[in-house]
Amino acid sequence: MAGLAGCHFTCLDSQRHAATRSGTCRAGAVAPSRNSQFVGRLGIKRGKSLKAIHVSSPSMISSYVPKQWTKGGPANNERDNMTAVDYRGQTTLITGASAGLGAEFARQLAARGSNLVLVARREDRLDKLAETLSTEHGVMVTAIAADLSLPHAGQTLVEETDRLGLRVTSLINNAGFGTYGVFHLEDADRLGDEITVNVASVVSISRAYIERLRQAGNGILINVASNAAYQPNPLLAVYGATRAFVLNFTEALWFESAGTGLKVLALSPGPTQTEFFDVIGTTNASGNTVLQTPRQVVEKALHTLDRRNPPPSIISGRRNHLQALSVRLLTRRRAALTVGAMMKPAN
Numbered sequence: 001m002a003g004l005a006g007c008h009f010t011c012l013d014s015q016r017h018a019a020t021r022s023g024t025c026r027a028g029a030v031a032p033s034r035n036s037q038f039v040g041r042l043g044i045k046r047g048k049s050l051k052a053i054h055v056s057s058p059s060m061i062s063s064y065v066p067k068q069w070t071k072g073g074p075a076n077n078e079r080d081n082m083t084a085v086d087y088r089g090q091t092t093l094i095t096g097a098s099a100g101l102g103a104e105f106a107r108q109l110a111a112r113g114s115n116l117v118l119v120a121r122r123e124d125r126l127d128k129l130a131e132t133l134s135t136e137h138g139v140m141v142t143a144i145a146a147d148l149s150l151p152h153a154g155q156t157l158v159e160e161t162d163r164l165g166l167r168v169t170s171l172i173n174n175a176g177f178g179t180y181g182v183f184h185l186e187d188a189d190r191l192g193d194e195i196t197v198n199v200a201s202v203v204s205i206s207r208a209y210i211e212r213l214r215q216a217g218n219g220i221l222i223n224v225a226s227n228a229a230y231q232p233n234p235l236l237a238v239y240g241a242t243r244a245f246v247l248n249f250t251e252a253l254w255f256e257s258a259g260t261g262l263k264v265l266a267l268s269p270g271p272t273q274t275e276f277f278d279v280i281g282t283t284n285a286s287g288n289t290v291l292q293t294p295r296q297v298v299e300k301a302l303h304t305l306d307r308r309n310p311p312p313s314i315i316s317g318r319r320n321h322l323q324a325l326s327v328r329l330l331t332r333r334r335a336a337l338t339v340g341a342m343m344k345p346a347n
């Protein structure tokens with residue numbers, strides 16, 4: 001697997017960005033231009049004006065709130081609690097941005113005005129997405145090819161973003177994958193990589209950036225867990241345990257971040273239409289349920305963080321939420337038996 005690839009590019013907007021005509025653009029040093037012209041491997045091109053939905057004053061909130069919320073107790077309470085995160089001028093680092101939920105986070109955050117740092121192994125995909133988003137939304141998008149199954153992911157990324165002069169203010173630890181099957185027959189190296197990507201890199205990257213995120217004081221930290229975090233997961237034993245780690249870890253960071261302005265959230269999607277099940281090699285791991293779209297999951301997460309006082313964690317999808325709640329009513333034995341029966345191969 002490839003390590004960190006180079007991020008060499010050319011900045012033509014050297015008045016706004018302390019940059020040379022070819023070399024490292026120190027875009028984080030000043031507010032990025034909405035019409036920055038960049039060329040090069042990082043796919044940063046001339047952008048159009050921003051299309052972000054931005055709520056800058058309470059009077060604008062009502063137009064931001066969906067119509068169906070205008071009646072009913074919880075809806076009104078929630079509307080009153082809305083204070084949308086202002087992503088304009090922020091730089092959000094997203095891991096696992098070459099596909100699925102990570103790519104969707106990139107699309108929705110670019111639409112809200114955030115500059116982006118996209119991280120994954122497949123550099124061609126990152127470059128293509130970077131080019132599209134910078135063109136469509138006028139934000140600065142940097143692609144960094146990195147294999148998060150290698151040790152010290154956080155240190156490696158922070159060195160690279162520092163070298164590029166990028167000031168990361170928000171972070172989404174989204175990269176991850178699963179392995180389906182009985183534990184005693186699984187490939188030990190793959191399980192090791194899974195634990196490194198799903199757990200160790202999340203801790204390492206969070207640790208590397210959290211002081212900067214706290215200092216920025218207006219960003220977000222989302223760690224993507226799973227509804228698998230709420231129960232024992234026969235046939236997904238290691239995967240489920242990694243997601244439970246992320247859930248508990250992130251909820252603790254939520255508490256520790258109180259009062260800093262940094263909004264922390266553990267996002268637990270249920271089965272979602274991404275490449276996740278291609279990587280696993282079977283849809284049995286989905287529990288044969290209805291799959292959500294990445295758009296639904298990401299909208300739910302970002303919308304939750306627009307609340308004045310977001311919870312430490314959310315489960316995306318009403319059905320997934322009910323399922324996670326219902327497991328709490330079972331004994332541990334019954335929970336393992338029930339989930340095990342759901343996970344068994346269909347034939």
Ligand SMILES: NC(=O)c1ccc[n+]([C@@H]2O[C@H](COP(=O)([O-])OP(=O)(O)OC[C@H]3O[C@@H](n4cnc5c(N)ncnc54)[C@H](OP(=O)(O)O)[C@@H]3O)[C@@H](O)[C@H]2O)c1
Pocket residue numbers: 095096097098099100101102119120121122123146147148149174175176177178197224225226227268269270271272273274275276277279
């Ligand atoms: N889809 C679901 O049903 C579901 C449900 C619950 C939770 N989740 C969680 O959602 C997150 C996103 O998954 P997804 O559904 O969007 O799956 P996906 O479409 O397969 O995307 C996974 C992303 O992780 C990246 N990744 C995997 N291994 C990596 C490595 N060694 N180094 C760097 N990047 C790596 C992949 O990029 P490269 O291959 O280019 O490196 C890709 O961008 C995961 O944490 C997953 O556990 C998914």
